[in-house]
Amino acid sequence: MGLLFGICIYLLFGSTLAVDRGNFKTCDQSAFCKRQRAMKPGQSPYRALLDTLELSDSRLTLQLINDNNKVHLLLELYRLQGNITRVKINELKPLKPRYEVPDVLVGDPSTQPLSVLSKDDNGMVLSLGAESQRLIVSARPFRLDIMEGPELLLSLNSRGLLAFEHLRLRKDTQADPEGAEVKENTDGEEQQDEEKKEEDGGKDNEDGLWEETFKSHTDSKPNGPTSISLDFSLPGVEHVYGIPEHADSLKLKTTDAGDPYRLYNLDVFQYELYNPMALYGSVPVMLAHNAQRTMGIFWLNAAETWVDISSNTAGKTVFGKMLDFVQGSSETPQTDVRWISESGIIDVFIMLGPKPSDVFTQYASLTGTQAFPPQAALAYHQCRWNYNDQDDVKAVDQGFDEHDIPYDFIWLDIEHTDGKRYFTWDPHKFSQPKEMLQNIMDKRRKMVTIVDPHIKIDSGYKIHNEISAKNFYVKNKDGRDYEGWCWPGNAGYPDFTNPEMRAWWASMFAYDQYEGTLENLYTWNDMNEPSVFNGPEVSMYKDAVHGNWEHRDVHNLYGFYVQMATAEGLVQRSGGTERPFVLTRSVFAGSQRFGAVWTGDNAAEWDHLKISIPMCLSLSLVGLSFCGADVGGFFKNPSTELLVRWYQTGAYQPFFRAHAHLDTTRREPWLFGPENTALMRDVVRQRYALLPYWYQQFYHAYKSGQPVMRPLWVEYPKDAATFTIDDEFLIGRDLLVHPVTEEGARGVTAYLPGTDEVWYDVHTFQKHSGAQNLYIPVTMSSIPVFQRGGSIIPRKVRVRRSSACMENDPYTLYVALSPEGIAEGELYIDDGHTFDFQTKKQFIHRSLTFAHNSLTSRNLCPECKFFTKSWIEKVFILGAKKPNKVVLQTDGQATAVEFEFDASLALLTLRKPGMNAGADWTVLLQ
Template sequence: MICFIKPLGRFGETTGKFRSERRGLHLLVAVLVILSGMARAVDKSNFKKCDQSGFCKRNRRIQPGSSPYAADLDSARLENGVLHLNVLNTQTGILLKLELYALQNQMVRMKINEVSPLKPRYEVPDVLVAEPEVASWQLGEKSESVLEGSHGNAMSFVLTAQPFRLDILYDGQLVTRVNSRGLMNFEHLRTKKNVDPPQDENEEEKKEEEGEEQEEEVADDSEIEDEKADGMWEETFKTHHDSKPNGPSAVAMDFTFPGYEHLYGIPEHADTLALKTTKSDEPYRLYNLDVFEYDLDSRMALYGSVPLMLAHNSDRTVGLFWLNAAETWIDITSNTADKSMFGRMMDYVKGDQEVPEMNTHWISESGIIDVFFLMGPKPYDIFSQYASLTGLPYMPPMFALGYHQCRWNYNDEEDVKTVDEKFDEHDIPYDVIWLDIEHTNGKRYMTWDKHKFPNPIEMQNNIASKGRKMVTIVDPHIKQDNGYHLYKEAKDQDYFIRNKDNNEFQGWCWPGSSSYPDFTREDVRAWWASKMSPELYEGSTHNLFTWNDMNEPSVFNGPEVTMHKDAKHAGGWEHRDVHNIYGFYVHRATAEGQIARTDGRERPFVLSRAFFAGSQRYGAIWTGDNAAEWSHLKASLPMCLSISIAGIPFIGADVGGFFKNPDTELLTRWYQAGAYQPFFRAHAHLDTKRREPWLYPEENTAVIRTAIRNRYALLPYWYTLFYQASQTGVPPMRPMWVEFPEDSKTFAMEDQYMIGSSLLVRPITDAGATSVSVYLPGQNTTSMVRHTVVKEETRWYRMDTFDKMTGPTQVSLSVSLTTVPVFQRGGSILPTKERVRRCSSLGAGDPYTLKIALDAQGSAVGQLYTDDGHTYNFQKGQYIYRQFEFKDNKLISKNLAPVSEYNSKSWLERVVIIGLSESPNHVSLISQGGNTQSLEFGYSVQRVLSIRKPAINIAEDFEISLT
């Protein structure tokens, strides 16, 4: 336990002593952590491998081959467009029901459950925003062995009876094979066998007379021993016993993607962007866990789980969403399939005899099989389809996209004041300052240490007077103290999770002995949400926002540092059923509380460590307890990209690394990288040296200052991308293959990425780097101006030098400490704000600069979205959404908003056109009223035209002509 927990007291401080509640175990932990120093590393023995998890071991040993499951085609029927039929396990005689849905927006859903289970099996609620709209199947001719169906001219299926197999096609091309390897397994609920007969001969008669059911069956010793060995009815990991009262209940299925060699998604793992094969390694594991200073190049579980997988090749992108909140393992293998092996179905796969394919095997401990197939065919289509199921990302307030300053812990109000003033003194902008667990009264959340933070409202108001915000940590473990209002209320109202004996679950976390609210309950979430109001969260204001940490949930003395699986939730569900969704519910309740505290006027900001599918609706997440090492900086890129394409775009990694002390170069490079990630926060462990930007040599402080300022200059672009994400599901931070889906060189690329469609970023992630290689794609793009597929050269312009390069090409660039290779794509227009302010809100009325990078045709296009930056008034039409298009030497601004009632004070200060072949003789502005005026301009040797002070309101239609 000791190696997993952070210090519970404040160590190395010159003021204050341990309080009485920090004695005992707290003091022991503190001493041992101090003695251990910084030499920490994750102890893998504290986390299960597949062969230590009974259901994973049982299912993984099933060999590909003939499946015992057979579809009863005579039972097939259409009801409201949905195909229903029975599937029989020919070995056990257990009957399952299969439902196959054709869905709107080019998706297919398959559900498999028991026909007559002993008790209901868990079906994940609240993740889907609504029941998907059904599009009816039309069934074709049915033979004894095959049933075919289709929807329209695109989606179709072929269902083979014995062994059961389902092939899904799109546009006549095979997309996914289901159970083609025969790995399907559905562990039906059953009664427990007992080797000993009843001792009382009259016991059975008594039970029959009392109307009781006989719940035990007699079995031979070998069968009992096999079940014990397989962990079917009970299981022990280290000292933790899992009683498994419902017995084995795992579900498993294999899915094959023919014609694909690259898979992505299923975060969170500290691994590569393109998923690896697991044939001789551990499967990927989805099980939310508190793993500090995690190992890299690993498939072990981390803090969050999104069971979404994407397959991509040069022709199409498809997705698979496995809706199950229990512990899940996923095996991946690759091979080349001989078309002759699979009969006529492989005729649908185009190309030569040998076809590459990726095989996946999904195994969950409980629940049902509920899987969605997303047909694409393009990456943007996948994002839209997935968002239609689990929800569009929320629109964050503008301040949330600025820079966040955090550490464990800012000591007191004077410390907060000093840090805030130092940012101004060193002319470095920031938006939010954070307080970790030490700000509370003995780790009692939503309270304050009265000695160190005696005037929290005044402190927040001082921060807010500068346009800034504050975040405090609020974790879901509640200190067991009847004098603590949160605990007393939850206890009195029976809001806590219970243990297997039906008593209040007790686990150790920061406060010591703690209880955990059952956030799966709507009434508990409503209670928690109410606590976000300033009236109930004493010392809080509307400028205080929230950080939900430890919500996997983390239980220091629990199995794998989390909650026992046989703990009890509302509705009779075990924790094993809901584990991966617990943090999602905490996040949701907190965000809903922030919205409710202003009667729905203000947007929330909540950072969560644990997450699941649908978490994008409630706020931001981060990659957890990383380390101040170059390898962790490098790993932050694929980790953020994997989470982004799994539907959660507001993602970042702790700048500088949470554990250990970064050297000056590493910290500087991390700031440069973090400035180009969606969530931009510096954070550090209690034991680390203070590392605010001004504590380093001036040359490094200057580089960090520039990196943060560059972030603020691009806030209009970031804000526009997040608005577009909130409407389409397309993430702002994207792998290269999303923008260049036909270019196979990008498919495994993870050291560079795109921000939107306009910026290519290649962070420096190696110590002492003097050069870096960058790949600039080209010749396979869709024209951003004409929205048609055209084969034209792709131009790229360095943001710092305006040098033009033409893709596709691999370039080697010389770099210094001040260099961050960022390229603007030809054909794009970036909205920026160049004036330096101390935070984002103070720049709300500042003028804009448009940076136009021309493509080979001399054209470019871009958008700008803006609103008040913090309320929901944009939902009432109070926003500006403009499109800027440069073509035939004219820049035209037009309105994209169907209804626009928002008035902006911002005006157009400058237009920069990059890649213009020659200087114009004259530049004129035609405003909305038809007035024409000449504009000043300059033309440089880099072929850059700068047009000065058009001075027109950004919300107006206008035209700027070059002649």
């Protein structure tokens, strides 16, 4: 019954071959967005009351007043370490607390003293410390400007679009939303009069202030209108990025002629491309970039949010016009951004860069870095909805061996459970889960099962009974447990905002609770937006209740908390020793700390293959490095050409998983004829050979917050030719990838950046100059990949059936020389799966450098203790000159090294130098 019901629901709500846009709101159908967007730029009603200024070591506070309704707001300013400014605005005395997002920041950000440089009746100037940075507070109308020397970096409320819908009493009840006794309003009679004016004329229902209906669903809005808005102006900026998740280009578009970008986590079946519709994740972080500077805006709010972007010269700030005058130009570009959220407070972090890497570090200091995954998670994953039973799993596993294709993880979707009861197994199809897992473990492979956050309401189901008994379900507005439809039928939704609920959920992953599991079983959290098939916009009612808060306040955090609790469960089950792997569909700021994300229900279409690149780049820019798209497309059946090209693209994206819908034909990589099997085998093996490089990139992402998959402008910030490129990308600094994403392509044109750079084709070793558009003829076996001259990349070219089987295999070093004849790289090695690298400093981290005809390995962590059996079996030096002899110096001894030289490619090959990968050594070319 469960599968039949699920399919019926799916057919009812999501079987169309394109998204039903009528299921999801436009701005005009979202009352608060329509209200706020109706405001026109102009004179702001807000004024700063300078005589209320209070300055302490950590913050400055100042009251603002809305001259229209006399409501007072409290402005808080913080100067944070690392060139970050924090701005908070809340009601001075709200009728009840407004929601402030917890748990996303990794701690209380470290503050630095603010000092007042000058003050008069018109405003004040504050010092921001480094590099003559100043914060100018203008009093009437209120606005903030951040300056560096004579340059205006950014303005707040320069367009007068600050708006703060204060909590108020509904005129026909004269009681607060919780029925409490009305208290005297300290802002005086004028506020009450103004509220009466706002609510007269029958506008309550017209404007959706206290109730709103969409299709057949009504949102009761017990707290009334609570939305907030603030505008930011960015003079000199034409390119902004981020605010994922949207199926759109990397560079964000202006929204003047259409809807704003929407941030509201939703289950969208087969999403449309190139529009601002909301998808599964919401990360309210935008990056602004020009050739001089990169900055970031982090809008910490978990409610439904819309982001308007305009770019013009007509609405320039006074400072912008002054800059134009000084520079003798009337063409200085400017981008204006407006953030609108339904509830909560204004809490914004302005990350001032100035370099792209600085913004990544600044954001990581606030929300944390990418979790360091087990190495196996960076290998290849095989999935579909659904592998039928244990025999099917065994046959697929054997198929990979028979066709000599490596893989590390096989996945089971919802049909593996007992009637969609998560933490269970189908008693007929998966009756011996431990035996199945052990058979996979014997091959040093792993499995993932899906555990979704909708819980089947069934008195015979332990998970439901315990959640119900502990009162852990989300509530309706009337206090009863909220119920909705999802795959199991009638379902409850655990309140993951409750830390006690999260702790209980984590405990359910223990081996004695989640029966049939072993240590090689990991987890996938799907449908965690949350998805509710019969709810408004396929989600939860906004007036559902999480403790003291409405769902509208916390909506975009729900999936964040699900993944948090699941990751903690996998850590706890191992006694805190093993790194977890958890894939999530729904994300928020900070989700990077808990695992991986994928781009959801895409389709087997060429445009969906293309869009996977900017979608993952956008996620990477806001901390979520571990990103991928379903290889082959989730919906529909790919042509063989599309499938091969998708494998070639996915193999060079951080999360590499093939996945397909229940109704698609089987597409294991050996089902399309031997020639295509060979093509897919080859690119999967390319992925495995590069695992050492992928792993050290994720180590750096974990340590510093730098993205693994990068737009070209991140490494070439002054090169305007890179600013809109989103059909190619970098892995770290040193690999450039231009996948073939056009049907029937005979060639691609790749931009190779860097005026003084050279790039080497990793397949042919041919050298190409930077700062050029290079036309590359392609066949079905081609995937254009280039290594940057000046880099050293380690590979393991002996590919086996899984990454764990390659643990002690030797390394091959690819040394690509710069025009100056130098190169540098690293080698990072640990056990691949525990926290010992962190808790016991058990890892190897070595610097590899080539200079003056000498290749040297140096220990970057002398206090670290780890031993590897791996050795260096081969070294390729690209762009080399032929030496007379090659000598290895290690442990005070010198030995000759066998070599070959190909003059046509300037390629020097050192064979079996034989040094241990963890040792000090030097190779001299003489």
